[in-house]
Amino acid sequence: MGAQAINLLSKFAQIAEPWSPRVVAQLNDYQFKLVRLQGEFIWHDHPDTDEAFLVLEGRLRIDLEGESVELGAGELYVVPKGRRHKPSALEEAKVLLIEPNGVLNTGREGGPRTVQNDQWI
Numbered sequence: 001m002g003a004q005a006i007n008l009l010s011k012f013a014q015i016a017e018p019w020s021p022r023v024v025a026q027l028n029d030y031q032f033k034l035v036r037l038q039g040e041f042i043w044h045d046h047p048d049t050d051e052a053f054l055v056l057e058g059r060l061r062i063d064l065e066g067e068s069v070e071l072g073a074g075e076l077y078v079v080p081k082g083r084r085h086k087p088s089a090l091e092e093a094k095v096l097l098i099e100p101n102g103v104l105n106t107g108r109e110g111g112p113r114t115v116q117n118d119q120w121i
Contacts, residue, residue: 008034008056012094014121019113021097021105022121033097034121035105040088044107051079051099058093062086 011024011034019041021033037060053060055071062069062077063086069077079085106114 008096011121012036018092019105020115020119022119024121026101029100030098031101031103031118033099035095035097036092037087037089037095038092041086042106042109042111042113043084043086044109045082045084046079046099046103046107047082049100049103050081051085051097051103053077053079053087054096054098056094056096058089058091060093060095061088063088 006024008024011022015022015034015036018036018038021035023031023033025032037058043063053062053071054076055073057073059073060071062071062079064079065084071077102117104110104114104117
């Protein structure tokens with residue numbers, strides 16, 4: 001198998017549903033996940049790990065208890081482990097998530113917005 005670059009734009013074309021992260025690469029125990037975000041997600045946290053959001057296209061707001069951060073294309077924010085947060089995007093945002101293997105999108109909240117983990121495209 002030869003070396004091959006990962007084309008993020010073509011990978012995004014394979015993702016139809018918002019809030020459904022898909023793994024595109026893994027570095028040691030960390031996965032790189034592409035996700036389309038639109039509307040509001042749920043309040044949740046990840047008690048054992050930080051979670052990085054890198055906005056590739058669009059705008060993303062991450063509400064944290066007592067404050068919020070707004071990100072545009074090319075901006076990165078790391079939510080500290082255990083910090084409750086709620087991402088939202090008025091219009092679709094394309095985001096790269098970086099987090100350890102096995103992290104659920106809804107953290108320990110669970111519920112109907114939880115998607116199957118470790119789905120590769």
